[in-house]
Amino acid sequence: MLSTTEIGLIKATVPILREHGLLLTQHFYKRMFQYNPELRNTFNMGNQQNGTQQTALALAVLAYAENIENPGVLLPVLQRIGDKHTSLQITAEQYDIVGAHLLASIGEVLGDAATADLIAAWAKAYGQLADLMINLEKSIYLEKASVPGAWTGWRKFIIDKKVPESEEITSFYLRPEDGLEVVQHQPGQYLSIKVFVPAVGIYQPRQYSISSAPDAAYYRISVKKEQGNEEKEAGTVSNLLHAQLEEGAVIEATTPAGDFVLSTEHSTPLVLLSAGVGQTPFISILDFLTKSDQQRQVKWAHACRSENVHAFREQINAWQMEHDWFEHVVFYENIESSTKDNVLSKDSRSGRMNVAEITEMLLIPEAEYYLCGPKPFIEKAINDLSALGVDRKKLFFEEFGPQTIQLN
Ligand SMILES: Cc1cc2nc3c(=O)[nH]c(=O)nc-3n(C[C@H](O)[C@H](O)[C@H](O)COP(=O)(O)OP(=O)(O)OC[C@H]3O[C@@H](n4cnc5c(N)ncnc54)[C@H](O)[C@@H]3O)c2cc1C
Ligand code: HEM
Structure with a gap:
């Protein structure tokens, strides 16, 4: 347990983390890959180049510091991180390596402001978080090993x-x-x-x-x-x-992972909004629903640059013809560049996705909303749907990279 003084020290770093958290995590990763280059095989080095992983870690460290008195509120976030960690075979031993580099980085980035007491408080706080995550990940590994077809490792x-x-x-x-x-x-x-x-x-x-x-x-x-x-x-x-x-x-x-999943206990209507290759989880959902013929009301609005980059078009059209519970509309940003003979059908629209154009289709009482695509697309969809009165608790989204969008 952290003492009141230690909690005070951690909370005092919140404004610094809010302003310089990214600097800290950039320094941390640079340091870690310098001393432990073998970890370059474990991390997605593309996310290092484009900076998304540094941002995701900075947000996680800040959220932890802000909630240091009650880290339990972070459980849904930690579950998500644990899912990603276990899908990458992260081990309990690696927490010591990460901890050592994180604490050294706090010292190196804060300079004189990093007093011995502050570092000691962060060491304890990190240990507490690491224990929480190691236990959580242990239970995820166990759960995953217990289903038919399961395997461990790669x-x-x-x-x-x-x-x-x-x-x-x-x-x-x-x-x-x-x-x-x-x-x-x-x-x-x-x-x-x-x-x-x-x-x-x-x-x-x-x-x-x-x-x-x-x-x-x-x-x-x-x-x-x-x-x-x-x-x-x-x-x-x-x-x-x-x-x-x-x-x-x-x-x-490794075994399938992630919590961006179709809830199958009930048959709530589904509204799916995707852009570009963000359509893939929805193809799985539709493939499943059409094969099991669950008759669940599904409305899907998709956006992409043109017909030429619109994957699974024929399959989606066929599903729509066969199942009256499924409706699909697609927005083509650039109609002119479409070279397919197919003219636009009644379900195709021109321009970027405009929620205002399809409000009637999207607003279904009790529906759950699943969003997937590039970050700006998800952010806009969250704002547009919230403005229409959709409860944020009904919104689920998946970023195709480290999570950097926060709902509240
Ligand atoms: C949960 C989840 C599900 C996903 N599902 C899919 C899916 O179904 N289909 C799919 O195609 N993808 C999916 N992705 C994305 C996928 O994991 C990869 O991120 C994607 O394929 C790009 O990987 P890459 O190695 O080709 O690019 P990387 O080499 O990782 O590069 C990623 C991006 O960073 C840019 N970049 C590279 N170097 C720099 C630099 N120096 N500075 C700035 N930017 C740079 C690249 O141009 C590229 O746009 C998913 C991701 C997640 C997290
Ligand atoms: C308390 C300690 C840790 C915290 C707070 C933390 C936090 C995070 C966060 C927020 C993400 C992004 C999750 C997402 O995709 O949305 C992540 C991903 C990841 N973490 Fe951790 N992590 C910790 C420990 C570790 C350890 C010990 C390792 C082992 C080397 C590790 C390896 C990774 C890897 C490889 C990824 C995926 C990176 C990517 O896709 O770019 N993490 N972590």
Whole structure:
């Protein structure tokens, strides 16, 4: 237990963390990779380059300091982090390494302001948080090991089939090399995969939402090729998957993870809002619902740049024709660049997604709202839906990177 004095010391760092938290976490990661370069195989180095992981950690450290008297309120957040950690096989021992670098970084960044008492208080506070997370992660590992098809650690999967779904999204059908059963995921969950990147000589993990219905034999992921431009480099793993890892190649994966899942205990109407490759968890949800024919009311609004990059278009249209409980509308930002013969159907609109245009479709009493896409898209959707009176408790979202959006 932290003493009142120690709690006071931690709380006194809140304003500093609010202003300089990012500086602290940037320093922390630089230091950790310098002293423990092997961890570059465990972290997503793309997220280090674009700064999202440093931001996510800074927000987590700040939230912890702010709630130091009652860290229990952070449990939903910690559960999410624990899900990500366990999907990456983080161990209890690694908490000591992270703790040592975090405390050293506090000292190095704060300089003279980091008194011995302050460092001692943070050491105790970190220990308390680490214990909480290690126990939480232990129970996640145990729970995951207890379901049919479960495995521990990284398991080898063969890329059985590669299927282009649009100009830039390709599906990968992954079958376990050992030919045994796999865990049937909950629709909406992701798979952490790991590939060796020859250009930098390290392994790199990434997460991909499973884009198929639960199945004991295989998983399907659908990956967007992240092209580079003057401002950003081309994505490492997505390009490797698209261009170099052919059918028959082997990659590794851990068991499905994530809490952005369809709740199946009740049949509440669902409203899905996605942009770009953010459609993948919803493809899994629809594939599941249509196969089980649950007759649950589903409205799905999707946005993408043009028809050429709109993956799964034919499949979604077919679902819509077959099931009267499912309605789909798509916004094409750039109609002119569409080269498909298909003219716009009544369900296609031009421009960016405009919630005002489809308010009637979206506002369903009791509905749950699932949002997935780039950060600005999710933020706008949250604001638009909140302005229409949708309760924030009914909003669920998934960022395709470290979580940096906070609901309150
Ligand atoms: C839960 C979850 C589910 C996901 N599901 C999917 C999915 O279904 N399909 C899918 O395609 N993706 C999905 N993603 C995203 C995926 O994990 C990868 O982030 C994505 O494929 C990009 O990885 P990459 O290695 O190609 O790019 P990275 O090399 O990781 O680069 C990421 C981005 O950073 C930019 N970047 C690179 N270097 C720099 C630099 N120096 N400065 C600034 N920016 C830079 C790149 O241009 C790129 O845009 C998901 C992510 C999460 C967390
Ligand atoms: C109390 C200590 C820790 C805190 C507060 C913490 C916090 C976080 C947060 C907030 C995220 C982002 C989650 C998301 O995707 O939204 C994350 C991801 C991650 N953490 Fe931790 N973490 C801690 C300890 C550790 C340890 C000990 C390791 C082991 C090396 C570790 C490795 C990782 C990795 C590899 C990721 C994914 C990074 C990425 O995808 O870019 N963390 N952590």
